[in-house]
Each structure stands twice: as structure tokens, then as C-alpha cells.
Amino acid sequence: MTLPFWLEILVSTCLILGSLFALVGSFGLARLPDFYTRLHAPTKATTLGVGGILIGSALYFSHQDFNLSIHELLITIFLLITAPVSAHLLAKAAMHQELPQMHGTQGEALLKAQGHSQVQSNERQAEEKKDSEKGGDSTTASHKIT
Amino acid sequence: MIPSSRLFPTPVLSLLLWALWILLQNGFSIGHAILGAFLATVIPLATYRFWNRQPDIQRPGKLLRYMVIVAWDILLANIEVAKLILGPQRKLKPAFIEVPLDLVGDFPITILASTITLTPGTVSANVSEDRRHLLLHCLRVEDEKALIQEIKTRYEAPLKEIFQC
Numbered sequence: 001m002t003l004p005f006w007l008e009i010l011v012s013t014c015l016i017l018g019s020l021f022a023l024v025g026s027f028g029l030a031r032l033p034d035f036y037t038r039l040h041a042p043t044k045a046t047t048l049g050v051g052g053i054l055i056g057s058a059l060y061f062s063h064q065d066f067n068l069s070i071h072e073l074l075i076t077i078f079l080l081i082t083a084p085v086s087a088h089l090l091a092k093a094a095m096h097q098e099l100p101q102m103h104g105t106q107g108e109a110l111l112k113a114q115g116h117s118q119v120q121s122n123e124r125q126a127e128e129k130k131d132s133e134k135g136g137d138s139t140t141a142s143h144k145i146t
Numbered sequence: 147m148i149p150s151s152r153l154f155p156t157p158v159l160s161l162l163l164w165a166l167w168i169l170l171q172n173g174f175s176i177g178h179a180i181l182g183a184f185l186a187t188v189i190p191l192a193t194y195r196f197w198n199r200q201p202d203i204q205r206p207g208k209l210l211r212y213m214v215i216v217a218w219d220i221l222l223a224n225i226e227v228a229k230l231i232l233g234p235q236r237k238l239k240p241a242f243i244e245v246p247l248d249l250v251g252d253f254p255i256t257i258l259a260s261t262i263t264l265t266p267g268t269v270s271a272n273v274s275e276d277r278r279h280l281l282l283h284c285l286r287v288e289d290e291k292a293l294i295q296e297i298k299t300r301y302e303a304p305l306k307e308i309f310q311c
Contacts, residue, residue, distance in 0.1 A: 021224060028231035036283045037240055039269050040227055047264065048224035070169050080220075084263035084270070091271035091283060 011056045018052025035099045043087040155194040160186040204310040212304045219265045241287040245280045254309045261301050
């Protein structure tokens with residue numbers, strides 16, 4: 001089953017654009033100076049990269065199978081839901097590890113303040129947990145979680 | 147939006163699961179519609195006790211508008227970040243910024259944080275423990291106040307309206 005010429009052009013444009021953005025994303029991962037700036041590359045450039053490839057795929061298979069192909073839409077939605085969550089967790093992990101930032105990053109004090117208080121509160125929670133385990137009083141612990 | 151009943155404690159989730167099941171089949175058939183309906187009833191019944199109650203979506207129309215704006219911003223964000231990656235590195239002006247939150251509730255804050263991560267040059271890094279501040283990392287900051295203002299008016303205000311909180 002051959003595609004009409006205009007669709008062929010459209011599909012290949014989508015594929016090329018998508019791959020270009022994916023390439024830029026991976027390039028950024030290698031090129032940017034520190035962990036935090038590197039986080040930006042995979043969360044953004046790749047969404048459009050994969051998005052472009054998926055649009056191309058949806059067009060192609062919709063024509064091939066004579067009905068609308070919507071798997072691609074689902075992949076896009078899941079990608080948009082999961083990409084920020086993983087980025088957020090990576091950033092948080094970096095804060096706990098106190099990874100060095102690029103020279104000239106502003107607002108490091110904020111990072112220290114928040115990262116530090118987080119560590120402290122985690123220690124506090126761990127201690128409370130220990131206490132509650134000792135005393136067998138589970139109400140304080142469950143109250144903390146909610 | 148839709149009242150919850152005993153059989154459907156979370157009606158919106160049930161509807162979403164059903165639609166998801168049908169979409170996963172990549173084609174409509176009665177058998178799968180019935181199987182999907184069965185799963186959409188059983189899964190929420192089995193799991194809803196583990197979920198914290200979250201604020202409902204009060205304005206679905208506004209939500210649609212919000213999604214269109216965000217989709218457009220994602221497109222711009224990609225181009226902008228691609229430019230920054232390929233451009234000279236001295237153009238980078240990374241900074242950590244703290245945005246005060248007016249939103250309440252974990253779910254709306256999660257949506258706001260995800261939106262911020264997907265849009266131009268910002269990644270959300272941390273929510274303060276009292277849920278009042280969001281820590282962002284930005285690739286390039288010219289004017290910190292303007293950026294905070296933009297996030298508040300462009301993303302937070304519509305979310306406040308959508309969830310009415």
C-alpha cells in the first residue's frame with residue numbers, strides 16, 4: 001500500500017523534525033555544564049522530539065489501516081504526565097546530594113535553605129518514627145503522614 | 147461535577163479508565179467496551195480507599211483552554227531550549243527561584259509543577275514542606291520578578307479557577 005506523495009512529505013517532515021529535536025535534547029545532555037541545566041534538555045526538547053515522531057506514526061498508520069490510529073495520542077499523554085515527575089525527582093535527588101551548580105547560578109541560598117530544612121525534617125521524621133516504635137504509639141506517626 | 151455513588155466512588159476516574167481501555171484497543175468493539183466498563187468499576191472500588199480526596203475539577207471548559215495554552219507553550223519551550231542548548235554557553239544565566247503558592251491541595255500543585263517543568267526554561271525542583279513555596283531552576287533568568295508574575299498569572303490563576311480553591 002503506497003502513500004500519496006503529499007502524505008509522504010508530511011510524514012517525513014514530522015519524522016525529521018522530531019528526530020532533530022530529539023538529537024538536540026541528547027546533545028544538550030552532553031553539552032550543558034551542570035546537572036541542573038542538563039535536566040532541562042530531556043524534559044523539553046524530547047517531548048517535542050517524540051511528539052513529532054508520534055504524529056508521523058499516527059498519520060502513517062491511520063492511512064495504512066483505514067482508521068484513526070490513537071495509540072500515539074496515549075503515548076503522548078503518558079509522556080507528558082511522566083516526564084515532569086521524573087525530572088522533579090531527579091532535581092530533588094540532586095538537591096539532597098548537594099551536587100555542585102554551574103558557576104554564576106543565582107539563588108543558591110534558596111537551594112541550601114530548602115534542601116537543608118528538608119534533610120532536617122526527614123531526620124526529625126525518622127526520629128519520631130523510632131520514638132513511636134519504641135512507645136508503640138502509632139497515632140503520632142500516622143498523623144505525620146496525613 | 148458528577149455525584150459519586152456507592153458503585154462509582156470516583157466517577158471521573160471510572161470514565162477515564164473506560165475511555166483509556168477503549169483507546170488502548172485502537173478500535174471500537176462491544177466486547178472491549180463491556181470489559182472496559184467492568185474494569186472501570188472494579189479498579190476504583192478496589193483502590194479508592196488508598197487515595198486522598200482531591201479537589202474536583204469545577205470548570206472543565208477552562209481546563210480545556212488551559213490545556214491548549216500549555217500545549218502551545220510546550221512548543222515554544224522546545225524551540226527556546228533548543229536555541230539555548232545550541233547557542234553559546236555564556237548566554238545561560240541559571241538561577242534558583244522561589245515562587246510563592248496561592249494554590250492549595252496536592253493535586254493542583256502537582257499540575258502546576260508539571261506545567262512549569264514542561265514550559266520555557268524552568269524545572270520545578272522542590273515544594274516546601276508547608277506547600278507554600280515552589281523552588282524552580284531556570285536556564286536563563288533576565289528578570290526574576292517578571293518570571294514569577296508570569297507563572298502566577300498564566301498558569302496559577304487559571305488553575306485556581308478550575309479547581310475553585
